[in-house]
Amino acid sequence: MKNNKNIMSKIIKIVFFVIFFINGLMAVETGGYAGAFLRMPADARSAGLGNSIGGVLNDLTGVYANPGNVGFLNNKQFTSSFQFLSLDRSYSMVGFGTNLPPTAGISFIWIHAGVDEIEGRNSTNNFTKMYSTSQDGIFTSFGIKISEKVSLGATAKLFYDKLPGATSSGFGMDFGVTIIPLENFVIGLVAKNISGSVKWDTGDSYLYQIQKKDEIPQLYNINVSYNYKDKILLAGAYKASKIINPTYHFGIEANVIPHFIIRGGIDDKMPVIGIGTKYNTFRNIKTRIDYSFLIGRYDEGVSHVFTWNFQF
Numbered sequence: 001m002k003n004n005k006n007i008m009s010k011i012i013k014i015v016f017f018v019i020f021f022i023n024g025l026m027a028v029e030t031g032g033y034a035g036a037f038l039r040m041p042a043d044a045r046s047a048g049l050g051n052s053i054g055g056v057l058n059d060l061t062g063v064y065a066n067p068g069n070v071g072f073l074n075n076k077q078f079t080s081s082f083q084f085l086s087l088d089r090s091y092s093m094v095g096f097g098t099n100l101p102p103t104a105g106i107s108f109i110w111i112h113a114g115v116d117e118i119e120g121r122n123s124t125n126n127f128t129k130m131y132s133t134s135q136d137g138i139f140t141s142f143g144i145k146i147s148e149k150v151s152l153g154a155t156a157k158l159f160y161d162k163l164p165g166a167t168s169s170g171f172g173m174d175f176g177v178t179i180i181p182l183e184n185f186v187i188g189l190v191a192k193n194i195s196g197s198v199k200w201d202t203g204d205s206y207l208y209q210i211q212k213k214d215e216i217p218q219l220y221n222i223n224v225s226y227n228y229k230d231k232i233l234l235a236g237a238y239k240a241s242k243i244i245n246p247t248y249h250f251g252i253e254a255n256v257i258p259h260f261i262i263r264g265g266i267d268d269k270m271p272v273i274g275i276g277t278k279y280n281t282f283r284n285i286k287t288r289i290d291y292s293f294l295i296g297r298y299d300e301g302v303s304h305v306f307t308w309n310f311q312f
Contacts, residue, residue, distance in 0.1 A: 050267040
């Protein structure tokens, strides 16, 4: 027991050293950089945990946050999620993942974000027609356990964005490693959006054809989680970048009442809450329905996130 405490103390010191070291290297500028929809929580569980799910094992959205987790999938999973956002915005996710015996795993995820009902007006402020925009990302992750305590993974990402009269496409990579130094304690280290960018092309929509390349900010994430007897889950994440502010994320999930889950957390200073229910259906199929409530940032309005997950 004493030896375990010493190991835990050293791990905590190393994690905090890495956080402060990276924080000292990071710039503090913020702005409207490309790929903003990729930095949003993808489903209700991750939203309810304050967007800190990268250290949570056997969860498809945890794989999306950290490809190092894909090697720890122990069954097949299907997840669909939809967010009701203000200002005519939408955000949805569909994904499938499975283990590949004996030690590997693979997943496929599609994320769509869009804005509808945008009024078009001419130079005299007269209405012309309605417009819409969309952003799509397709993610393929593969990982393998190199031991019972360590897994490595990578995600290949394809992007397609559409604005009125212009489209863009791009590619990026994520790399992650997941470590279980102590029982029920997980550390996930992730480098996201390596060489990530989208290239815009207006084609013949405008008088002059414009081509422009937008870089997607690289992120360097440290994720941790601790699962106490499958009753209490604690999760945290630190996310840093060379060009945007570092963010901090914390969450707690309680499953002390059978079939009922309650969550709460802080998503970079924004409080979040959520609930869920899970139960077994026929033929050993497990299902979980989750909901989270987000108050929004900068008066953008509240959001409601619904997710339905199946494991079989």
